[in-house]
Amino acid sequence: MKQNLTKIGLGGGCHWCTEAVFQSLKGVEDVEQGYVSSSEENTAFSEAVIVHFNSEVISLQTLVEVHLHTHNSTSYHSMRTKYRSAVYYFSEVQQKEVVKILIELLPNFEEQLITETLPFVEFKASRPEITNYYFKDPEKPFCKNFIDPKLQLLLQNFSKVVDKKKLGSLMIAN
Template structure:
């Protein structure tokens, strides 16, 4: 198993997407990218800790590659908005790839460069690519959020449309249960 760490907005929304990928064994919401030790959700939401809401993804590279995870990362959020995803505003919602090794760094930088050069977006990509120095798991109530709170309005109106779109675009990469 290997790990990937991405921040692409609210972790409730992005966790639901990555959980459905074949080869992904675990998705954990957490905080990374800032100097504050053991931050709480309330502290991170204040925008003063330097941390972003991130996902730490444990995956089987025999079933899904880091490059495929990057593809999902880039295509399931807007990497051109600085410190914002939809209505979520602040540095804690920034677009960030936190690499675990030199190979991940090179793949992320290459993908970003190619995507920027392709003209896929009308604005430049602002995603930062940084080494993962520290990662802190989010509080238990943030884990598996969409699957346990799918009936709540935020999940119905914000997360579900994102998951439905993801399922259409990446139907060939879904776990069998998610493909139904």
């Protein structure tokens, strides 16, 4: 049923990795891979995904927690403009909820979170040939070297929300 679907924007690392992580979760109905622009000093497009999810199956809190643990959410580095660590909200209510969630999750991290809560302004979709990157060919070297470790982390730390049908072959390799 589509009536409980909502969406949130998430950016932090490569959108191929981020896409695969969120495609692997129960309650996630669609993941749009591309580039997000926000406001003020964050108008430049940065790699991100828009996650459409059923809030009765998976909570926004769980999505944000998964996001924080599957990219480097505590480090400024030279690629931060390309890979902005952010949660992009679509309403003032969602903004307040995300800020509350980030505050609640702070004690789970040894270092300060750099993930920003930013308004969603614009989205540019990736080219179709690079969408669904992992699930089109999980044997690619990039998938093996960068995405598989994130999916392994999901299986280890968030197994209750992983859609095991989607990650069947990865689970067998474990």
